[in-house]
Structure formats: C-alpha cells, structure tokens
Amino acid sequence: MSEHATPRINSARLTDYIGRSVRLTCKALAVNGDTAKVQASDGGEIIARLLPDVDITSQYIEIIGTVQDPSTIKMQACIDLGDNLDMKLVNDVVEFSHDPRFSNMFLH
Amino acid sequence: MSHQLTAGIFKRLFETDELDDTLLESRPTVQFLSYKKVATGGTTNNVDRYRIIVSDGEQFLQAMLSTQLNYLIEENHIAKHTIAIVDKFACNMVQGKRLLIVLGLTVLEKTADKVGEPTALQAPPSARSGAESASPAPEASASAISAPTPAPAPAPAPAPAPAHAPTPQQSVQRQGSRGSRGSAIYPIESLSPYMNNWTIKALVTQKSGIRKWSNDRGEGKLFSVVFVDDTGEIKATAFNQAADDLHARLQEGKVYLVSKGRVGLAKKKFNNVVNEYELTLERTTEVEECRDVVNVPTVKYNFVDIAGLQNVEKDAICDIIAVIKETGPMGEITTKSSNRTITKRELTLVDRSGYSVRLTLWGAQAEQWNAGDEHPVVAFKGVKVGDFQGRSLSMSMSSSMQLNPDIPDAHLLRGWYDGGGAEQSYQSHANNSGSGGSGLAFKREEVLPVQEVKEQGFGEPDKGEIFSSRATIMHVRPENLTYPACPTCHKKVIEAHDGWRCEKCNMSHEKPQYRYIITAAVADWSGQAWFQGFNEMGQVIFGMSGDELMEIKERSDTEMQNVLSRVIGSTYNFVCRAKQDNYNDNVRTRYGVSRIEPPNYAEEGNYIANLLRSEWAQ
Numbered sequence: 001m002s003e004h005a006t007p008r009i010n011s012a013r014l015t016d017y018i019g020r021s022v023r024l025t026c027k028a029l030a031v032n033g034d035t036a037k038v039q040a041s042d043g044g045e046i047i048a049r050l051l052p053d054v055d056i057t058s059q060y061i062e063i064i065g066t067v068q069d070p071s072t073i074k075m076q077a078c079i080d081l082g083d084n085l086d087m088k089l090v091n092d093v094v095e096f097s098h099d100p101r102f103s104n105m106f107l108h
Numbered sequence: 109m110s111h112q113l114t115a116g117i118f119k120r121l122f123e124t125d126e127l128d129d130t131l132l133e134s135r136p137t138v139q140f141l142s143y144k145k146v147a148t149g150g151t152t153n154n155v156d157r158y159r160i161i162v163s164d165g166e167q168f169l170q171a172m173l174s175t176q177l178n179y180l181i182e183e184n185h186i187a188k189h190t191i192a193i194v195d196k197f198a199c200n201m202v203q204g205k206r207l208l209i210v211l212g213l214t215v216l217e218k219t220a221d222k223v224g225e226p227t228a229l230q231a232p233p234s235a236r237s238g239a240e241s242a243s244p245a246p247e248a249s250a251s252a253i254s255a256p257t258p259a260p261a262p263a264p265a266p267a268p269a270p271a272h273a274p275t276p277q278q279s280v281q282r283q284g285s286r287g288s289r290g291s292a293i294y295p296i297e298s299l300s301p302y303m304n305n306w307t308i309k310a311l312v313t314q315k316s317g318i319r320k321w322s323n324d325r326g327e328g329k330l331f332s333v334v335f336v337d338d339t340g341e342i343k344a345t346a347f348n349q350a351a352d353d354l355h356a357r358l359q360e361g362k363v364y365l366v367s368k369g370r371v372g373l374a375k376k377k378f379n380n381v382v383n384e385y386e387l388t389l390e391r392t393t394e395v396e397e398c399r400d401v402v403n404v405p406t407v408k409y410n411f412v413d414i415a416g417l418q419n420v421e422k423d424a425i426c427d428i429i430a431v432i433k434e435t436g437p438m439g440e441i442t443t444k445s446s447n448r449t450i451t452k453r454e455l456t457l458v459d460r461s462g463y464s465v466r467l468t469l470w471g472a473q474a475e476q477w478n479a480g481d482e483h484p485v486v487a488f489k490g491v492k493v494g495d496f497q498g499r500s501l502s503m504s505m506s507s508s509m510q511l512n513p514d515i516p517d518a519h520l521l522r523g524w525y526d527g528g529g530a531e532q533s534y535q536s537h538a539n540n541s542g543s544g545g546s547g548l549a550f551k552r553e554e555v556l557p558v559q560e561v562k563e564q565g566f567g568e569p570d571k572g573e574i575f576s577s578r579a580t581i582m583h584v585r586p587e588n589l590t591y592p593a594c595p596t597c598h599k600k601v602i603e604a605h606d607g608w609r610c611e612k613c614n615m616s617h618e619k620p621q622y623r624y625i626i627t628a629a630v631a632d633w634s635g636q637a638w639f640q641g642f643n644e645m646g647q648v649i650f651g652m653s654g655d656e657l658m659e660i661k662e663r664s665d666t667e668m669q670n671v672l673s674r675v676i677g678s679t680y681n682f683v684c685r686a687k688q689d690n691y692n693d694n695v696r697t698r699y700g701v702s703r704i705e706p707p708n709y710a711e712e713g714n715y716i717a718n719l720l721r722s723e724w725a726q
Contacts, residue, residue, distance in 0.1 A: 086710040092717040101725070 005107035006064055010094050011044025015070045024048075024063045024073055025081070025090045028056050038063070041091035049074045060085040111191050111216050113137050113165035113223050121199060121208075122169075132197070137216065139163045139191045139223050143173070143181060162194075162208060163226040171197075171208035180215070191217045295339035299371050299385055307367040309398055310335035310342075313489075314508050315360045318351055331355050334381055334506070335366065336408065343379045343506075344369060344387035354389055363398040380425055380490065380506055409487055411517060415461035417499040428501065429487040429517050430457035431525045433464065433534075438474055451475055457486075457501070460524050464534035467491065467501040473509075483525060484511050485518045550681045550703065551576040559635035561686065561699070572685040572700075578707065579630035579639075580679040581649065584672060588627075589646070590654040592620030598643075622654035626701075630682075639684060641701035648704050649675050680704050 008023045009016075024046065026038035036048045036056060048063055049072065050056075060081040065073045097106045114136035141161040158173040158181050173181065180186045196212035294306040314334040321328055329352075332345040344366075346354045358364065366387075374386040389395070409427045412420060420426050436454035443450060453474035458464045467488070469477055490507040494500040503509070512518060521529075555576050556564070564573070594601050594610035595617060601608040607616035624646025630639050643654060650657055650671065661668045683703035689696050719725060 086713065089710055089713040089717060092713070092720075096717070096720055 007108045010042040011040035017067045041087045047072045059083040115165040118164045118167045165224040168226040174211045296337045297339035301371045310337045311363050342383045343381040346389035365396045367394045369393045413461040414463035414465045420493045422495040424493050427489045430459040433458045485521045487513045557634035558632045572687040577682045579632045582631045583629040585627040590622040593623040595621040622658045624654045639699045645701050645704050
C-alpha cells in the first residue's frame with residue numbers, strides 16, 4: 001500500500017523520493033514546450049516534464065508524478081488549483097505531514 | 109537596725125567586661141526602691157513580672173525579679189525600701205546595657221529608710237526623674253527576657269528623643285537624609301525580593317486616591333502609585349498609617365528617591381502594571397523628593413496603531429497615540445450589576461494607519477475632558493481593548509493619558525493631521541470581514557462543535573448566549589423560505605385590495621420585497637442542530653435575493669430543486685445566539701444566526717498551522 005501512496009512534497013524533499021510517485025503543489029513560472037519550470041511551496045525551482053497534450057492554464061497546479069532526480073519530476077497527472085493559493089500554508093501542510101508527531105495520520 | 113548596703117557593687121558590675129564568679133556570688137546587700145508590675149510580651153504568657161529598682165546605696169538600676177520570686181511581692185514580703193541580700197543573680201547584656209535579674213534573695217528588713225542618695229546608673233544626662241527616663245531600656249529588656257529571641261527591635265525611632273514622641277514624618281525624613289544619600293540608584297527592572305538594600309529614582313506617573321475598605325477581617329485604607337524609570341515601571345501601595353503619611357508627600361509628575369520598601373510578587377488581580385513584582389510602602393520606607401532635573405525618567409509607551417488593534421486580543425491592555433477627531437457628548441449609563449450611574453464620553457481616535465476607533469472615558473475623566481474644538485494628540489497608556497463593533501477602547505482604573513505629549517510620535521501625528529490627515533476618510537474595524545451588522549466577531553479560538561453547543565444547555569430563558577461555530581448546511585426547509593416584507597421597515601405586509609399594506613409605516617406597496625426566513629439543519633463532525641436565520645443568511649447561502657428566489661420558484665420547480673440542493677454541503681462560520689423559548693410547556697433552545705460568512709481557508713489554515721506550532725501541540 002505504501003508504494004501507492006503519493007506524499008505531498010516540496011523541493012527540499014525531492015531527494016528522499018527519487019523513483020517514487022509524489023504530489024507537488026507548485027506555481028507555474030514558465031512553460032517551454034514539453035517542460036515547465038515550477039516553484040515549489042518552499043521556493044525551490046523544479047523542472048516538470050509535461051504530458052503531451054496537457055495545457056497549463058492556471059497559476060497554481062498540483063503535479064502528480066515520479067521523481068527522476070533532485071530537480072526533475074515527470075508528470076503523470078495534473079490538477080488545476082486556480083490563481084489564488086497561500087503557498088506558505090501549503091508548505092506548512094507539507095512539513096506537518098512529515099512531522100514525526102503526525103506521521104500516523106498520513107500515508108507515506 | 110539598719111544594714112549596710114554593698115555600696116559600689118553595681119558600679120563594679122557594670123564596669124567590668126567580664127563577669128567573674130566572685131561578683132556573681134558576692135551576695136550583695138541591696139535596697140529595693142520601688143517595684144512595678146510589667147506586662148510581659150507574648151500573648152500566651154500570662155505571668156506577671158516585676159521590675160524593681162535596686163540600689164546599692166550609691167547607684168540604682170533596673171532589675172527584674174525572677175518569676176519564682178513573684179510571691180515575695182504578692183504576699184507582701186517585699187515593700188518599698190526593703191533591704192535584702194541578693195543570694196543569686198544573673199546579669200545579661202541587653203542593648204549594650206547590663207541588666208540584673210534577681211534569682212534568689214533573702215529579706216533582711218522589710219521596711220527601712222532609704223539609704224543614701226543613689227543616682228541612676230547610665231541614665232541620660234537630661235533626665236534625673238527616676239525610672240521614666242531609663243524606660244526605653246527596660247521596655248526593651250522586658251521584652252527581651254520574655255521573648256526567647258533577644259530582639260532589640262521594639263525600640264526604634266523613639267530612642268534618640270524620648271521626651272517627645274517623634275512623628276513618623278520626622279523619622280522618615282531624618283532617616284532619609286542620613287540613609288539614601290550616597291547609595292547607588294538601582295534600576296526598577298532589577299528590583300526583586302532577594303535584595304533589600306536598594307534605592308530607586310522614579311517618576312510618579314499615576315497616583316490613586318485614598319480608598320477605604322471594610323471586610324470581615326477588618327477595615328483599612330490604601331492608595332497606590334506607579335513609579336517609572338528608564339528601565340521599567342512598578343506599582344507601589346501604602347496601607348493605613350503609611351498611606352496617610354505618603355499620600356500628601358507623593359505627587360504625580362514628581363521624581364522621588366525611594367528605598368526600604370518591601371518587594372513582593374505582584375497581585376495580578378489588582379495590578380496590571382508590567383512587572384512581576386510590586387512594592388509595599390511601609391512606615392520604614394524612605395521617600396525623598398529628588399530635585400535634580402537631569403535624568404528624569406519619562407513615561408514609557410509601547411504604541412500600537414489603530415489598524416493593528418485587530419491583532420490585539422479582546423481584554424488585552426495596550427498603549428495608543430492618536431488624534432482626537434471627534435469628541436462625543438457626556439452621557440450616563442446605569443450599570444446592571446450595581447445600579448450605579450456612571451458618566452461616560454466617547455472619543456473618536458484616528459491615526460496614520462487610516463483607521464479610526466472609539467475610546468470611552470469614564471467618571472471624572474469624562475466630566476473633565478475639555479478639548480474644545482481642538483484635535484489634540486493624546487497618548488494613552490494601559491487602555492483596555494474590547495470588541496464592540498470590531499474593536500473599541502476603554503479607559504480602566506490604571507490607564508493614563510497625556511495631552512499633546514512632547515514625544516516624537518506626537519509631533520509626527522500633529523504634522524500629519526494638520527497637513528491633510530484631517531480630511532482623510534477612515535476605516536473602522538466594524539466594516540471588516542463580511543456581514544457585520546451588530547459587530548459580533550467570529551471567534552475562531554472559541555469555536556464550539558455542534559454537539560457541545562447543544563450540551564451547553566444555554567442557561568436562563570430570556571438571556572441569549574453568543575457562540576461561534578463552523579458547520580455545514582445539511583438541509584434547508586423549503587416551506588416558508590421567504591415572507592413578503594415592507595421595503596422600508598422589513599415588517600411583514602398583508603395583501604390587501606390596493607396592494608401590500610404595511611401597518612407600521614401605514615403605507616401600501618405595489619410589490620413586497622421578499623425576505624428570507626431560513627430554518628436549516630447544520631452539522632459538523634460532532635452532531636447536528638437547527639439554526640435559524642434571516643435575510644442576511646439567505647443572501648449568503650443562496651447567493652441571490654429573496655425576490656430572485658421567489659421568481660425561480662414560480663418559474664420552475666426543477667430549477668428550485670437545483671438551487672436548494674446546491675446549498676447542501678456548503679460550510680460556513682457562524683456567530684449565533686442561543687436562547688431558550690417556552691413553547692406550549694416545552695422549553696426549546698433556539699439558535700439564531702447573527703452572522704454568517706464563508707470561511708477564509710487560508711486564514712483558518714494558518715490558524716491551525718500556528719496552533720500546531722504552539723506549545724499546545726508539543
């Protein structure tokens with residue numbers, strides 16, 4: 001069951017999940033063909049390899065994908081989150097979900 | 109037959125540094141000149157003691173009779189001028205004086221003539237009037253004997269001038285000039301119960317009047333002041349006698365050197381000055397007015413701007429500096445609790461944050477406020493924050509204010525206001541966040557789960573309790589969703605032949621305004637309850653006016669169903685009033701919605717995140 005769990009992460013935690021499926025809530029900075037540069041909730045920048053016919057229309061998205069290396073994620077699915085998102089709060093959620101006090105509430 | 113007294117024995121006794129046995133066993137013959145019963149110290153001690161004036165023919169001194177020998181006096185074996193041999197005696201040092209204690213004696217002659225002209229031993233030169241002049245010593249020694257600890261304490265100030273009782277004023281002043289000069293000035297911040305040799309130089313920023321109290325333990329009076337220096341502030345209280353003395357001497361706005369007060373823990377119930385300790389001014393406290401103008405401490409402020417008041421909690425204390433934009437008229441209010449009438453006056457404060465807030469003055473301050481048409485800059489210290497209409501301020505017992513103070517913040521405000529700030533329009537906290545109305549704040553910290561709301565059983569009928577809750581709409585009763593209302597006064601109108609008639613306004617309208625009356629079942633993780641709301645609530649939930657909803661209802665049933673079902677599952681923050689109703693012998697608690705707003709998820713999320721970071725979550 002844990003292999004199917006997709007924890008929500010930020011740029012700092014990418015290295016812990018190389019090869020695994022994760023969720024990345026991020027802000028789209030630039031789109032270049034089939035890759036996009038996105039900013040994670042802790043401010044770090046990541047390259048996202050996009051799916052062929054997916055268009056990024058809103059500022060904030062959640063990318064579900066596999067971590068290829070500490071700075072790249074390969075998209076499997078994408079969720080539109082609109083143009084208004086409190087990234088600091090998102091980062092709080094990411095950090096709390098990894099906090100040992102609360103780890104039994106999350107599937108990691 | 110007259111006996112020879114052992115002349116000079118007393119002189120020898122008191123001049124030797126060491127008592128040797130020869131003296132102690134010398135069994136001198138002495139004459140008793142007089143005796144007096146003394147009350148012993150110690151409330152439990154019921155034994156009488158006798159003080160005797162003993163003479164050796166040349167000098168006389170005080171002695172105490174050992175209690176075993178009391179019977180000699182009580183059974184009249186000893187009288188005035190009795191001559192006796194002191195078989196056994198002790199000699200104690202008390203306050204630098206030798207005191208004789210007679211432990212055993214043999215009466216030689218009960219009545220005799222006075223032998224010689226004995227003079228007092230070590231009496232002060234001014235007084236040769238016998239026992240009285242030497243009285244301070246035996247008083248002290250009396251208590252010294254009877255009390256197990258040799259405490260010379262009872263003879264403080266009286267010693268230097270026994271003839272006239274010194275007033276506490278005098279003694280304080282005299283000690284003041286001797287003591288405090290030359291001792292270092294300590295910062296108020298450093299005061300603690302662990303050091304007792306301190307002197308502070310401080311300004312009196314507040315002084316209360318003398319207050320009397322009377323409770324089952326007795327009566328008393330007190331007054332308090334607040335001392336301020338560059339490092340901090342501390343409250344000081346004087347009781348009873350000390351209060352009388354110091355009340356006249358301490359003036360607001362003057363600087364004093366204070367020492368020998370008692371430092372204790374601050375009683376937060378009576379004291380909201382920022383310091384964990386407070387001072388008690390006693391009769392031994394020294395207070396000296398300080399004339400030097402250099403280094404005069406000033407009142408310390410920690411200002412919040414009006415916009416920032418939103419972040420200050422209700423009932424907290426803060427300092428604020430602002431321009432008085434408006435002065436309200438003086439009014440009177442009767443307190444529900446004690447039926448007293450109190451005068452009050454509201455001021456409207458504005459500052460550069462673009463916000464305005466109302467501040468209430470009470471009692472004498474309300475009556476004496478006289479700024480005319482001016483718009484003074486006023487600095488307030490220690491005002492209480494309330495949440496009436498968003499945010500409000502109120503002067504409390506320990507608040508103080510300064511008109512047009514000579515501080516940089518005040519000058520800045522003056523410049524800003526005169527230079528155009530006056531024309532600005534201001535926001536008030538009452539306008540903030542959503543459907544304000546009666547200015548009830550949604551208290552995030554006090555959100556009650558629905559089940560607890562019901563369990564609270566909200567008390568008396570006729571008295572509403574206000575609570576905050578977050579719940580999701582589960583169902584809205586479709587019957588009677590709206591009522592036809594008068595567009596002006598919102599009262600229900602009746603359809604008549606000439607339109608819709610409003611009784612209150614005495615008018616008929618062509619078309620009524622449909623206003624909501626909502627009965628909704630709301631629920632959260634804990635339970636479900638029925639909440640009732642009016643037009644405001646309908647507006648928020650349905651997102652359209654009552655009129656529009658009625659149109660849809662007329663138009664299409666299915667669309668109406670859609671509208672109704674869309675509402676289900678939406679979550680809101682509620683501020684409600686719970687009130688018990690008597691309903692055909694049934695008591696039912698009704699929950700009326702005073703305020704409803706959609707939650708701001710970012711705010712709520714941040715609140716929770718902060719909670720998780722706080723101590724509570726560790």
